[in-house]
Amino acid sequence: MSPIGLIHAVVGVAFVAGLIGRWLVLAAAARVDDLAGLRALLRASEPFERIVILGSAATGILGLATAIAQGRPVLGPLQGAAFDWVFVSVVLFLSILPLVPLVFLPRGRVFAGALADAEQRGEYTDDLRRAFHDRVTRAAHVYELGAVTIILILMFTKPF
Numbered sequence: 001m002s003p004i005g006l007i008h009a010v011v012g013v014a015f016v017a018g019l020i021g022r023w024l025v026l027a028a029a030a031r032v033d034d035l036a037g038l039r040a041l042l043r044a045s046e047p048f049e050r051i052v053i054l055g056s057a058a059t060g061i062l063g064l065a066t067a068i069a070q071g072r073p074v075l076g077p078l079q080g081a082a083f084d085w086v087f088v089s090v091v092l093f094l095s096i097l098p099l100v101p102l103v104f105l106p107r108g109r110v111f112a113g114a115l116a117d118a119e120q121r122g123e124y125t126d127d128l129r130r131a132f133h134d135r136v137t138r139a140a141h142v143y144e145l146g147a148v149t150i151i152l153i154l155m156f157t158k159p160f
Contacts, residue, residue: 002069004065008062012059014051019052030132093147103136104137
């Protein structure tokens with residue numbers, strides 16, 4: 001394995017660990033029904049969130065660099081090459097990116113507003129509960145985790 005490939009693998013492991021860590025902490029937060037418990041678990045999820053944000057960008061850049069260093073046609077059929085796992089991985093990775101401006105940021109602002117209102121009132125409000133249990137955000141997180149899982153499977157198995 002090339003040095004860039006090794007760095008890509010290590011950063012990728014950290015990224016996946018961040019995804020799983022965030023998933024577990026937020027799942028625990030979904031089960032609490034008091035404002036103090038929710039706030040504590042949200043604070044606990046912050047390092048994982050930073051790992052996911054930084055790790056996704058670094059993993060994507062390093063993955064492209066690794067593929068290019070290995071002479072792989074990253075754009076597969078668009079470059080006249082065969083349809084392969086690298087191209088599918090790039091497409092899957094790119095499909096996650098629109099979730100940030102279309103789901104995570106706007107829904108996060110709604111959640112932040114509901115959290116601020118709940119803190120001002122000193123109680124876990126129905127608006128906060130609805131914002132925290134938003135189905136669109138959950139579906140986006142499930143898609144994100146699923147896409148990354150498929151990319152990992154493709155990287156390890158190289159089926160085509």
